Amino acid sequence: MTPEKIASLIENISFKQLISKQQVYERIFDFELQGRSIRWNVRLCFSLTFPFGLPHAKLLNEEYVGKIPHVNSKGLICVEEGDSILVDYHSPSEIIEAFLRQTLRVLDRSSLKVFKDELHDEVEGFIHGADTINSFYRASSLPEKLVLRIVPSRNLLAPYYVNPIALAKSASDIPYGFSNTQELNKHQLVNIVHIPLSVPVVPSTTNESSPRFISELKQQITEDNTKILIELLGKSPKKRRQFFVLLSMPRSSGERSEFICQFKSKTPELHPILTDRIDWQLKFFLVNRHNKEYLLERGGASLSMNNKTVAVVGCGSVGSEVAMLIAKSGVGAIKLIDGDSFDAENIYRHSLGGRYLNFKPSAKDRIVRKYSKVSALKSEIKTNIPHIHVDTFQYSLSDHNVKSIMRGVDIVIVAIGDPSISLLLNRSLKEHQLNNVIFCWNEPDSYGGHSIASNLNQVCLECILYKESDPSTSIHLVKFGQPISKNLTGCAGVFTPFSYLDSTKTASIAAQQAITFLTSGNMEPKVTSWKGIDKGTLQTTNRFESMALMEEISLTKNSKCRCCGSGN
Incomplete structure (x- = not known):
């Protein structure tokens, strides 16, 4: 809005407490406002964005600077400290009048002795x-x-x-x-x-x-x-x-x-x-x-998780995203377990990008070596989050090392797409009484994803995946027994298709389940699933056809489970 238009609007503004007004410069205007007991001199400075943004207010009564709250050392008034002002750019004159009235209310309130402590609270x-x-x-x-x-x-x-x-x-x-x-x-x-x-x-x-x-x-x-x-x-x-x-x-x-x-x-x-x-x-x-206390509270994280440790098994597309989300929740320590290296084929569906691809040959043998996923992910976390301890294990989790790796861990998040390995880990974690576990994975080709929050004392992964008596109760969205993988370069390049967006959806569910447990101490067995779009490329299950875009199901122990039922 032009200075001339602003001046015209101000010329037509009039209310009881407005004593006088004067244009000082193109976009700068001085006002004399009658308060309860003090006559305030206020300067408004209008930006080029007005009326889409409010003006700045400055107190010209220098004798009150440093004596009343909500006015800084340069005289600028924190008008927004009071009731919010609804900005309707269709009525710029009303914006100016409402802003002046609000400025007057802030100054009158601040001048009362009862609010003197607010000045001391806002020294900064x-x-x-x-x-x-x-x-x-x-x-x-x-x-x-x-x-x-x-x-x-x-x-x-x-x-x-x-x-x-x-x-x-x-x-x-x-x-x-x-x-x-x-x-x-x-x-x-x-x-x-x-x-x-x-x-x-x-x-x-x-x-x-x-x-x-x-x-x-x-x-x-x-x-x-x-x-x-x-x-x-x-x-x-x-x-x-x-x-x-x-x-x-x-x-x-x-x-x-x-x-x-x-x-x-x-x-x-x-x-x-x-x-x-x-x-x-x-x-x-x-x-x-x-400092950690300030950053956590200011960023919406929880101080109560400062002494918690989370283990993430599998640092691929879903696992890396889970690790980043958990790190920003305020946990004190994370353990990253994955034996794979980070490669160019990962960058479009992984939380890490090309910065972690190595092109520099070793000074010793002139071989270009890849970074491991865990070391690259640790570097990313430590670079972005100052107060967190990260341990890395560049090998797969197994029955031989699970006890030593998981020492001191509060919850384990398994983000491995291979169901056979997940079932093996399910059994191993249960045997070592590491009961608070989340299993999460994507369905192929963006058909959906799942995150299972489980107390292995009550329900294990095998209870959920194998329900021989009633296949219709399966949580899967895509039917078994059909080809789901793709390859672009032959057998060495086989992969399961899904996108980074799929992984962020699944990871956010898993992270929220973990945070809920860490803050409440309660792990209620349940699976949360999200559904994608039926592209017609794969055969879907009855659950896919009937479920909403997001669904949560409580879980119960399967009496025929070979891992934790009578067959164990």
């Missing part, structure tokens, strides 16, 4: 827009010595200044397999201290000098913590032109606000904790949290 929001530092540390109420990775400043007038880039309790607490964190090793490591405050202190604003903040900060360090900090700083502290500290403050939720404060001086000085000087030049940095 107050300095929103500041530079950020990646942090792998979670603050507590105790002082600690931390490590900070820094890079030299490009400021030629002050070459002794540096920029902080990463924070941790120790260098070993940074997960160097995650993303490109190994790049941090190229940069200098310095020690700093964490200063926990007993009561929140609002940082100084750009228009305010530092003495007020530093003075209040020191008042909120307990006597015991002051002693610990002096001890952490050492008996012979050096004078420097700058110091970094991590400040943390309590929030009403029980968590702590955290941000980095940089103290700068033109002349070398002792650490701010050790001197009475209060005229430091200050700069604040927001913390971009990478």
Whole structure:
């Protein structure tokens, strides 16, 4: 919308609390709004996307910046903190009026003393827009010595200044397999201290000098913590032109606000904790949290699964997708078991892509070797998820190794397309009392998929697959006894056709079943199946013809099962 059109809309807006309005620039307008007891001066800045996006609101009453919540250090007002505003781009004038009214409500509410605690809860929001530092540390109420990775400043007038880039309790607490964190090793490591405050202190604003903040900060360090900090700083502290500290403050939720404060001086000085000087030049940095507790809660994962271990047997199309989903659910450890290598023929239906195909010959014998599926999958998981332990076993699971591999495992997910091997594993897992098992696989040619959640004490895979008395109760969707495989290069290239989309459907069901068990502790025997489209290429079962697109069936023990029934 053009500036002229916006100006025309604003000219026609009128309501009781709107005292005056003035165009400052093309898309910038100032408004005077009468609140309950305060006359507010507010500036609205309209983006090029208006009316499809709301304007930004800035408080011009500088005396209230740092005194009321939902207004940051630059005066920007968090209008969305109140009731949501329904944006109807067909009525732009109504959008502007509704936004102004909402802004007024937020300011009036924020000015009440009863909401003062909200300002202390959003200290980090107050300095929103500041530079950020990646942090792998979670603050507590105790002082600690931390490590900070820094890079030299490009400021030629002050070459002794540096920029902080990463924070941790120790260098070993940074997960160097995650993303490109190994790049941090190229940069200098310095020690700093964490200063926990007993009561929140609002940082100084750009228009305010530092003495007020530093003075209040020191008042909120307990006597015991002051002693610990002096001890952490050492008996012979050096004078420097700058110091970094991590400040943390309590929030009403029980968590702590955290941000980095940089103290700068033109002349070398002792650490701010050790001197009475209060005229430091200050700069604040927001913390971009990478600690596990924050990432799990923020990402919708579960902290309760941090001590759980899941084994995935078979890391092909379905198994690799299951492993990635389980890893992002918050489990503490995953065991990957598969003896196959990753090849080019896998990339269109596997969670891994061409990045894990190797074309580089060995320096020793000049042979180009493939990556194993488990090692490639481990690398992918560790690169994308920072706080998880992954063990790999580049061989098939068997009766000889099942006990050692499965030690400490809470649930086993078998994602092998071969029913004969799955039945063999079913028997082996049952014999070793590894009872919480999920079996999942795709039907051929996108006809569907299944995931069986089973407590092998109650129902095993053989109970389900072999029901001699009533074949109509079979869970299968495609009839046995017909050719289902394809080959493109002869016998060496035989494969069962299905797509990556099929695998994601089956894997998501299996992952949800596993997560439900890990969080509830209850494994209710049931099979969940999804149905694809009948392409007419294969003969289907009665179940395929009658079932809905998704179906869940409770399972019961088969008295004639040779594995767990009377025939065992």
